[in-house]
Amino acid sequence: MIDREGHQVSNLICFSLADTREHLSAGRTTDYNGKLFLSTGKVLYSERSRAMLTIEEDQVGGHSLLYAPCSPEMFRITYGITEETPNCLDNFTKSLEPHGIEPWRIPTPFNIFLNAELSTDGAIAVRPARSRAGEFIDLRVEMDLLVAVTACSALTCNDGCPTAIDVEVEPARGD
Numbered sequence: 001m002i003d004r005e006g007h008q009v010s011n012l013i014c015f016s017l018a019d020t021r022e023h024l025s026a027g028r029t030t031d032y033n034g035k036l037f038l039s040t041g042k043v044l045y046s047e048r049s050r051a052m053l054t055i056e057e058d059q060v061g062g063h064s065l066l067y068a069p070c071s072p073e074m075f076r077i078t079y080g081i082t083e084e085t086p087n088c089l090d091n092f093t094k095s096l097e098p099h100g101i102e103p104w105r106i107p108t109p110f111n112i113f114l115n116a117e118l119s120t121d122g123a124i125a126v127r128p129a130r131s132r133a134g135e136f137i138d139l140r141v142e143m144d145l146l147v148a149v150t151a152c153s154a155l156t157c158n159d160g161c162p163t164a165i166d167v168e169v170e171p172a173r174g175d
Contacts, residue, residue: 001112001149002166003060006133007159009152011069011088011109014044014052017144020101022046026065026108036118037062043142044110052145057138060131064111066124070154079155091150099146112137114157128159141172
């Protein structure tokens with residue numbers, strides 16, 4: 001995944017292709033890695049404790065599974081925005097509908113390039129993404145997956161201006 005213009009957060013969710021009831025787990029991934037912020041060498045796990053993705057190379061660091069996908073409710077509650085706004089939950093829902101995945105089954109995503117700061121009292125502050133134009137994270141697939149990716153529309157994490165991301169898929173090496 002490449003941040004084309006810089007300062008853009010992306011959300012990624014995935015499901016086992018063999019059984020879409022198995023999905024990315026924020027809790028198990030955080031627990032098994034012993035870290036809130038993930039980078040090179042860390043593994044993303046399913047709720048069945050199986051490896052789904054491994055971070056092979058990471059030019060930014062600090063990715064997490066702290067935030068749910070932005071949604072109409074998040075824009076209303078957090079920002080006071082009541083008009084229709086593009087959002088990650090709707091993007092995921094539309095792209096996964098043909099696969100029978102309903103909105104309530106959308107798990108907490110892997111928040112790529114998200115810059116979240118924790119204070120000593122436990123408060124979380126979202127800052128603009130630290131990624132610069134062209135920086136990337138390289139993920140290795142550990143099982144056959146159904147993957148959905150979206151460029152987040154929330155303004156606070158994207159330096160006030162959401163932009164596009166690029167996703168490149170390469171064939172498995174050495175198979």
